[in-house]
Amino acid sequence: MNRVITKAGKDKKIRNFYPGLFADELAEVPKQAGVVQVFSDENSFLGVGYYDPKSRVAVRVYRFEDGPLDKKFFQQRFGRAQQKRAQLGDFYRLVHAEADGLPGLVVDRFGGVLVVQVRNRAMEALRESWLPALIEVAQPAGIYERSDVDSRRQEGLPEQVGVLYGQVPPVLEVREDGLIFPIPLALAQKTGYYLDQRENRRRLEQMIQPGERVLDVYSYVGAFALRAARKGAYALAVDKDLDALAVLDRAASLQGWRVDIRQGDALAVLENLARSKTAPFQHVLLDPPTLVKKPDELPRVKRLLVDLLRPALRLLDREGWLWLSSCAYYLGVDALLEVTRRAAADEGRRLRVDAIHYNPPDHPWSLHVPESLYLKTVVFQDDPL
Ligand SMILES: C[S@@+](CC[C@H](N)C(=O)[O-])C[C@H]1O[C@@H](n2cnc3c(N)ncnc32)[C@H](O)[C@@H]1O
Numbered sequence: 001m002n003r004v005i006t007k008a009g010k011d012k013k014i015r016n017f018y019p020g021l022f023a024d025e026l027a028e029v030p031k032q033a034g035v036v037q038v039f040s041d042e043n044s045f046l047g048v049g050y051y052d053p054k055s056r057v058a059v060r061v062y063r064f065e066d067g068p069l070d071k072k073f074f075q076q077r078f079g080r081a082q083q084k085r086a087q088l089g090d091f092y093r094l095v096h097a098e099a100d101g102l103p104g105l106v107v108d109r110f111g112g113v114l115v116v117q118v119r120n121r122a123m124e125a126l127r128e129s130w131l132p133a134l135i136e137v138a139q140p141a142g143i144y145e146r147s148d149v150d151s152r153r154q155e156g157l158p159e160q161v162g163v164l165y166g167q168v169p170p171v172l173e174v175r176e177d178g179l180i181f182p183i184p185l186a187l188a189q190k191t192g193y194y195l196d197q198r199e200n201r202r203r204l205e206q207m208i209q210p211g212e213r214v215l216d217v218y219s220y221v222g223a224f225a226l227r228a229a230r231k232g233a234y235a236l237a238v239d240k241d242l243d244a245l246a247v248l249d250r251a252a253s254l255q256g257w258r259v260d261i262r263q264g265d266a267l268a269v270l271e272n273l274a275r276s277k278t279a280p281f282q283h284v285l286l287d288p289p290t291l292v293k294k295p296d297e298l299p300r301v302k303r304l305l306v307d308l309l310r311p312a313l314r315l316l317d318r319e320g321w322l323w324l325s326s327c328a329y330y331l332g333v334d335a336l337l338e339v340t341r342r343a344a345a346d347e348g349r350r351l352r353v354d355a356i357h358y359n360p361p362d363h364p365w366s367l368h369v370p371e372s373l374y375l376k377t378v379v380f381q382d383d384p385l
Helices: 011-015 071-084 121-125 125-140 150-156 195-208 223-230 242-255 266-275 295-315 333-347
Strands: 002-006 026-028 034-039 045-051 060-063 092-096 105-110 113-118 144-147 160-166 171-176 179-184 213-217 234-239 258-262 282-286 316-326 351-358 376-382
Touching: 002 045, 011 045, 026 144, 034 060, 045 121, 071 092, 071 125, 092 171, 105 171, 113 125, 121 125, 121 234, 125 144, 125 160, 160 242, 179 223, 195 223, 195 282, 195 316, 195 351, 195 376, 213 223, 213 295, 223 234, 223 242, 234 242, 234 266, 242 258, 266 295, 266 376, 282 295, 295 316, 295 333, 316 333, 333 351, 333 376
Parallel strands: 002 034, 113 144, 213 234, 213 282, 234 258, 282 316
Antiparallel strands: 002 026, 034 045, 045 060, 092 105, 105 113, 144 160, 171 179, 316 376, 351 376
């Protein structure tokens, strides 16, 4: 096996289970891309990874003891990932990249169908080893690939979308706590469904009283809104994605609940609603997409969030609940608190922080990989004196 040697001090990253080294952290590299053993400048063994000078991260480390990156290795990784999720039913994230020791691979399980995303050059090159291992361990009826993410473009890899293995129905039936969402895979966002908000949706449903009003902004297929409707609340879902709202419409009518739908830009819809003097909402949810991909975008995005929060607060009932999420690594809890404080000051509202929630256990947050903490949800309550 070829070797790479780290520069002095850079071995600490790998010793601390961080799975990546940049090109400028390496003292010696092989001539070609491929599987490598990683050694420190003092010649101590650190791990086994994949070296590719064309990748944004030159070495991705997959194991911290010696051994090949073969089918047997990937069977162990998938087996372990599956074992950790044994209590989660049939719909969950099976592999959460680095946090499951598999940098560059995401696998969501939707019953018998797996949806995979291959995000880096290393996992692309190792496909022949991991794909048969995944099939053997997870035994899916079919696998669908949605490798059309930004990170893949940054790696210089082409998009790859379509059936990878077995039988995949054109419409995925996603089930969550008794709700059913018929999602056409070809039209869906990301891997098809935002599994990572499941626990927050449960929390919301538990809090809702019949007759309350719930505003689900950035709703996607309205999984928050539909739960609210199931509890006897009035629910209004807002998203710019018409295909997603069509799924919500079908899901609601199949199950006999009513959800109102507004297609459009979130900010414009919130401002319109606030102007129209509609009745206040007891719950307002804001779950925007990944607005920040680089730290220098943060000031602009904070201003956008303040602009969104102002009408959201005007629409919030006295003692109502505001749910603000960020799925952007660079937009952390402190930023969410800051923008809400700014908007609350503008609107003369006093809020208390009720709870802060993070990505759920099937999207693990590894202490060693700070980027694996990506989803933050702050729940505020209006708190007049
Ligand atoms: C993180 S997802 C929301 C997930 C959803 N809350 C759930 O539980 O499934 C973000 C959503 O924001 C929508 N979106 C993005 N930009 C938007 C905009 N300017 N106005 C309205 N919706 C937008 C996307 O279509 C996507 O459905």
